[in-house]
Amino acid sequence: xxxxxxxxxxxxxxxxxxxxxxxxxxxxxxxxxxxxxxxxxxxxxxxxxxxxxxxxxxxxxxxxxxxxxxxxxxxxxxxxxxxxxxxxxxxxxxxxxxxxxxxxxxx
Amino acid sequence: xxxxxxxxxxxxxxxxxxxxxxxxxxxxxxxxxxxxxxxxxxxxxxxxxxxxxxxxxxxxxxxxxxxxxxxxxxxxxxxxxxxxxxxxxxxxxxxxxxxxxxxxxxx
Numbered sequence: 648x649x650x651x652x653x654x655x656x657x658x659x660x661x662x663x664x665x666x667x668x669x670x671x672x673x674x675x676x677x678x679x680x681x682x683x684x685x686x687x688x689x690x691x692x693x694x695x696x697x698x699x700x701x702x703x704x705x706x707x708x709x710x711x712x713x714x715x716x717x718x719x720x721x722x723x724x725x726x727x728x729x730x731x732x733x734x735x736x737x738x739x740x741x742x743x744x745x746x747x748x749x750x751x752x753x754x
Numbered sequence: 755x756x757x758x759x760x761x762x763x764x765x766x767x768x769x770x771x772x773x774x775x776x777x778x779x780x781x782x783x784x785x786x787x788x789x790x791x792x793x794x795x796x797x798x799x800x801x802x803x804x805x806x807x808x809x810x811x812x813x814x815x816x817x818x819x820x821x822x823x824x825x826x827x828x829x830x831x832x833x834x835x836x837x838x839x840x841x842x843x844x845x846x847x848x849x850x851x852x853x854x855x856x857x858x859x860x861x
Contacts, residue, residue, distance in 0.1 A: 649861070650861045654821070654823070656763065656806070656808065697811075697812065699763070699811060700808065700809045701763065701806040701807065701808045702806045702807045703806065704804075705804065714761070717823055717825070719757065
């Protein structure tokens with residue numbers, strides 16, 4: 648795998664039931680990560696995009712959280728149905744999806 | 755957690771015994787990740803650096819693999835005893851540790 652133009656990191660952090668911070672798993676990050684992997688493969692973007700799941704990215708209260716590097720754009724509250732737009736507009740088109748961008752006090 | 759100046763991703767990918775690609779777990783990535791977390795906490799770098807473990811970063815044959823964004827520098831064959839130098843020189847000092855940098859055909 649060569650160095651990607653866009654590297655997508657999807658939080659996959661879980662925590663025990665009742666933990667005060669909650670987690671992205673509680674908020675549904677697993678199907679979001681699955682959808683990133685599914686579309687990455689279906690679109691055959693291996694030469695330009697990489698996708699990985701990660702431990703905690705920070706803003707648990709606003710998860711599921713996704714960060715795209717090298718530009719360092721974080722998306723919060725990402726749902727399965729948002730993934731297509733992130734691919735089309737950002738990962739392929741190079742334009743940030745402003746409606747999903749983390750607020751300045753979060754990232 | 756605010757947006758970090760340096761975001762470190764340490765591969766934590768395992769694969770079943772005998773898998774032809776091997777994995778960073780086979781090559782000792784878990785203690786390397788633990789050492790990144792330990793030093794991150796001991797150095798109290800929460801306001802400038804973030805550390806996360808990830809699924810596969812790509813160059814399994816050269817693991818343990820670590821990537822630092824936003825600059826997109828990949829380190830390969832990272833050992834526990836290399837982590838101090840990555841903190842001192844790169845994450846704090848801003849200078850890439852050239853001896854650990856992935857070769858151009860890898861990243």
